[in-house]
Structure formats: structure tokens, C-alpha cells
Amino acid sequence: MIEVKNLYKKFGQLEVLHDISETINEGEKVVIIGPSGSGKSTFLRCLNLLEEPTSGEIYFRGQNITDKSCDIDKMRQKMGMVFQLFHLFPHKTILENITMAPILLKLMNKKQAEEKAYGLLERIGLADKALTYPGKLSGGQKQRIAIIRSLAMNPEVMLFDEPTSALDPEMIGEVLDLIHELADEGMTMVLVTHEMGFAREVGTRILFMDAGSIVEQNKPAEFFANPQNPRLKSFLDAVL
Amino acid sequence: MFADFTHSLYKCFIYKDRYLLFIEGIQNTLLIALVAVFIGIAIGMLIAVIRVYHQQTGKFKFANAVCGLYLTVIRGTPMVVQLLIMYFVIFASARNGVPVAMLAFGINSGAYVAEIFRAGIQAVDKGQTEAGRSLGLSSAQTMRHIVLPQAIKNVLPALGNEFIVLFKETAIVGYIAIVDLTRAADIIRGQSYEAFIPLFTAAAMYLIIVIILTQLLKVFERRLAKSDRG
Numbered sequence: 001m002i003e004v005k006n007l008y009k010k011f012g013q014l015e016v017l018h019d020i021s022e023t024i025n026e027g028e029k030v031v032i033i034g035p036s037g038s039g040k041s042t043f044l045r046c047l048n049l050l051e052e053p054t055s056g057e058i059y060f061r062g063q064n065i066t067d068k069s070c071d072i073d074k075m076r077q078k079m080g081m082v083f084q085l086f087h088l089f090p091h092k093t094i095l096e097n098i099t100m101a102p103i104l105l106k107l108m109n110k111k112q113a114e115e116k117a118y119g120l121l122e123r124i125g126l127a128d129k130a131l132t133y134p135g136k137l138s139g140g141q142k143q144r145i146a147i148i149r150s151l152a153m154n155p156e157v158m159l160f161d162e163p164t165s166a167l168d169p170e171m172i173g174e175v176l177d178l179i180h181e182l183a184d185e186g187m188t189m190v191l192v193t194h195e196m197g198f199a200r201e202v203g204t205r206i207l208f209m210d211a212g213s214i215v216e217q218n219k220p221a222e223f224f225a226n227p228q229n230p231r232l233k234s235f236l237d238a239v240l
Numbered sequence: 241m242f243a244d245f246t247h248s249l250y251k252c253f254i255y256k257d258r259y260l261l262f263i264e265g266i267q268n269t270l271l272i273a274l275v276a277v278f279i280g281i282a283i284g285m286l287i288a289v290i291r292v293y294h295q296q297t298g299k300f301k302f303a304n305a306v307c308g309l310y311l312t313v314i315r316g317t318p319m320v321v322q323l324l325i326m327y328f329v330i331f332a333s334a335r336n337g338v339p340v341a342m343l344a345f346g347i348n349s350g351a352y353v354a355e356i357f358r359a360g361i362q363a364v365d366k367g368q369t370e371a372g373r374s375l376g377l378s379s380a381q382t383m384r385h386i387v388l389p390q391a392i393k394n395v396l397p398a399l400g401n402e403f404i405v406l407f408k409e410t411a412i413v414g415y416i417a418i419v420d421l422t423r424a425a426d427i428i429r430g431q432s433y434e435a436f437i438p439l440f441t442a443a444a445m446y447l448i449i450v451i452i453l454t455q456l457l458k459v460f461e462r463r464l465a466k467s468d469r470g
Contacts, residue, residue, distance in 0.1 A: 077376030087371035
């Protein structure tokens, strides 16, 4: 579904991603872990071109999205993204947050978009919040709204950038549960996280990044039971 | 003493219907300020968006250079000189100064409003743009529906100040033979040989309008802030 070829990313002189090639297949739940500064968020953000690669190619459903002639807005409609800090639109109600993009992009009319939004809100038990503003919600509620805001676009893949890192401990569970549900329904996802237990439980494949490269990857059970790379060993010793 | 004062009042307002001059003056002042504000907002928003886009993407090089020149010239020269140039050089054939003044003040205000908007746009969290773009919205849609509404809310106090400054600054339009509030007071001062009453009348009228404007802005800000309440 997503194919990355020889991806490099530099910020000025600093090389953040070094020659990454990776394929993400339909239905996979790829979890990326690694120390901070290892480039995992940058890698994730390159997948929908929020960061522009310095060189290399990225294909989404066979189409080269790094090509200048590619309509990236169209591609992004099919790639949902969830951020560490939610980024709900504070000047819009919860309902408008969810319906805005489908309506503006003429994928649905207002009525369809609102039906869809209410359906998603029911699902996460927040339908009563539809007409309030994001400022009134807790962090966990905000993040779950952010997730269904992406889902309202009927994405084919979801990218999660440390979705629980900014949450109070007691709110992490509700967000992880929702992501878990999506995974069970077969959504393709790429997830950057520090939640090792969750990575093991939900991931179909774990990537370990260090210094801008993917240095080791494996199925979760193997990955945690039998790490090879010394850097990964010391990382797992420190976090587990 | 009291008789003197009532006589002065009579001379300044009633005699030869001089109060009509004040009314004409306040009308012109308000009209020029109001139209100039809208011209200023239109110019300011356009320039701010161009400059921010240029900064983010490197596009619109030429337009950005033109905007930079405009800002430098307008902010680097006195308003009175700009007004005189507009009236006596650029629109030398104009009979009526009022439209010229509207344009001159609008162009002048646009430069300051542009900087206010630019700061306001840049103060909106970059994550808002990223969230909009990641949903598939174009950069123009993201700017219009997500960034600008928040930027306007951020800059409302600064914008209100700018409008109050603009309103008071119109007091110089007497230079191009427009009878505004200040000019009206000055004419009556000359005709009646009374300085105190006409000038203080003008001052009081400016002050009252500024106070009303300030209150209106407060109400407006409060209404816009409703989504922020936690």
C-alpha cells in the first residue's frame, strides 16, 4: 500500500533520515519505536508529505506522491493522521470539526456528513458533545474526536504520531482502546508510540529506528523476546 | 458671567446655523474613517496572506517584493504627505476630496493592518495547518477556514486599536479642503472669535465616539471568545 524507496531527509546540515526503504502492506499494523531524535516522527510525517523528503520516493497505492505532478491533497484524503497534540480546530464545534473536511471537499453533503459524524460520535460515546467546543473536552476525549475526524474521511490508512504521549495516564487507555478496535477491524495503520505493551499487542510488525535508520524489525513476539541489535537491546532494557 | 457663556454658545452653534457645520464635519469624519477601515482590512489581509505564503513556500516572489515596497514606503512617510500627494498629484483633477481621503487612509491603514494580520496568522499553531492539510484540504482552504478565523480572533484587540488611531488621524483631512469635525471646529473658531467652545466640542465628540468604539469592540471580542471557554 505504501512503498518507500531510498528516503533521505535533512534539516539544514542535520541528516534526520538516512536511506530508508520500506513497504507497508494492506492490513498491516506497523509500529515504530525508538529513542527520541531517531527520526520516527519525521519518517511518519514523510508518508503523507507533511515533511518533504530531501530525496527518495514514496508510493501510495502505486502512485508516486513525491512526484511534483501528484495531487497530494487527493492522496491525503485517503491517509488519516492523528497528532500527539490532537490539533482539533478550537473555533469549530466538535460536529463541525468532523464534518468540515468532507463537506469542503464535496465528498458528502451537509446532511450525509452530519449523519456520518453522529454515527462515529455514538460509537465513542460522545454524541452529547457534538455541539460543544474542543476547549470543553478532556485530553482523551479530544484525541478520540481527532481520530474519528480522520475516520470521517474513510481513509485507507491511518498514521498515528505518538497519539497518547500528551495524555494523562488515566486517559491513555480510552484512546488505545479505540485504536485497538480500528486495528481489529482491519484498518491499515502506522503508529509511532512509546507504549511497548500496546505495540506488542496490536502491532503485526515492529520497526526500531535509531539515528535516522531502521536498524531492526520483526514480528512483535520475536522482536521483544529476541532483540539482535545492541542499540535495541539497551533501549528495551531501559523502557521495559 | 453666565450671560457671557450663553452668548458664546449662541455664537458657536445657533448663530447662522453654525451647528450644521459640526454635523457636516462629523459625517465626513465618520464616513472617511468607516470606508478607510474596510479598504484597510481588504488590503491588509491580502498582503498578510501573500507574505505568509511566501515565507512558508517561497512562492509569489514578485508579489511579495511589491508588498515589501508598499509597507516600507507607507510606513516610512507621514500620513499628511501621503494625503497631499494623493489629492494634488495622483488625483489632481478630483473636485471632491472625500473619496480621495478614503482611499489615502485606506491605503495607509492597510500597511499597518497587514503587519497585524501577519503576526496573527503566524501566532496560530502550525499544528492547525498540518491538521487541515492532513485531512486533504488545500492550503487555500486551510488558510480560509482554519487559520484566518483564529488569526482574526487573535488580532482583534490590536485591530481595534488601529481603527481608533485611524479614526483620530482623519483630523488632518482639512489639508485637502474637506470639512471634517476638526476643520468645522476651526472654521467656527475663526468666525466666532471663540476658541474654547468649538475646540472642546470637537474634542468631546472624538472622545465619545472612541469610547463607543472601544465598548463595541469589547462586546465583539467577547462574542468571538465563546469557543475558548473551557
